[in-house]
Amino acid sequence: MTLVSMDLNADLGEGFGRWTLTDDERLLSVVTSANVACGFHAGDAATMRRVCALAAERGVRIGAQVSYRDLAGFGRRAMDVPADELAAEVAYQIGALEVFARAAGAAVAYVKPHGALYNRVVHDEDQAAAVVAGVLLASAGLPVLGLPGSRLHEAAGKAGLPVVGEAFGDRAYRSDGSLLPRGQEGAVLHEPDEVVERSVSMARSGVVTAHCGRPVPVRARSLCLHGDTPGAVDLARRVRSGLESAGIRVEAFA
Template sequence: MTRAPVSIDLNADLGEGFGRWRLTDDEGLLAVVTSANVACGFHAGDPSTMRRVCAVAAARGVRIGAQVAYRDLAGFGRRSMDVPPRELADEVAYQIGALRVFAQAAGAEVAYVKPHGALYNRIVWDEAQADAVVDGILLAGGNLPVLGLPGSAVRRAAAAARLDFVAEAFADRAYRADGTLVPRTEVNAVVDDVGAVVARAVAIATERAVTAVSGERVSIDARSLCLHGDTPGAVDLVTRVRTALREFDVIIAPFV
């Protein structure tokens, strides 16, 4: 029996600098990923950085996504905040709109939305915040896909609004048995062994599963694989993941 070809998107968080400070090797990562989650100024990023990243992404055929977050520059968007739903919807729309200007100036479009950090984790379980994120996307005037964890509240909110939900997985983050990520406040939340990250990436793409910290196998039917751009040696890591996936005949292509 001929096995159906497996395809997966590679995404990374980019543009996570501010002013003269740069965190990610944007140019290097844009040579190996297929989708770029561009910081929109609330947790990181600034207008000039957004414009530069969009220009390079468009030139290389990389899809541009709005990496929306809580308004938390000091905490890098990793502190959970009780933002009123209507206000959160406005802030999500604002961030998408800002990035859209620079994407269009580069001859491209904002192709999807990916919440960042604490907001990403909050909308796994918080229905009201998840609804607010979706409301913000609708307010921005685009029928944009949403990246998130399988089985999350935002998946249900997106489905209710008839937005495409794209399940993603993380090769460099530890999982609990219920399919949620181990919080960064806990020990070993980040997988930093390169060999382990590569092996997990291959398992996610070919076996649709990942091993939780408890040792249990967790099923993940992901269309996109995230590798964090702020990881030391991120470009080399993503390159090794990409090479390994190709060795297993995995097609690497944008999900949209």
């Protein structure tokens, strides 16, 4: 599979109060889609407003990065949330971000789960259905960004929501196409040349080498670059340059 274009997304607005994590302003000069933290794993009202304004100013698409209510654990702790409660909390997060997106002259353009919720809805039908119910409650037609072949995409497709496949240049994969858990050695890749090479391979051929060494198909239209890793901005620039040098247009997904 050869793609003529690739979206670059990054998790942004992941601070709280006086504490900051991501270099939002510089990353917004590289990426084409911004996954904005909506206050449940990170982010607050002032941060959401600022990031939405910067994204709109630079023509970067705004996405709601929804998560479990877990500020202390950065949304990366496993949680069991009743389906109706999770649906309401997903809708709440999207609605909060929409206020600031509209104030900036833009709109929330898609939804992406974060952390433990992202990994949970790869395999959990009930939690995936709850996320989709939350998206429908907030807005009838928002695209859902997530792992190809996930229960989340299956549920979104059944509900008539557009789905967008996502790949990770800086994360290790298992042979089933899921991500190697962060707690395992080698789960996050830091060598820039390796990240660029994997990113170009996924964009051009739709294939990535799993942690075990086997090739794994990846049907992706968007590539995630984590904003909370050391040297994130420089790495993002190198990935974008590598894609463009390989003849791949870097632009937001349709």
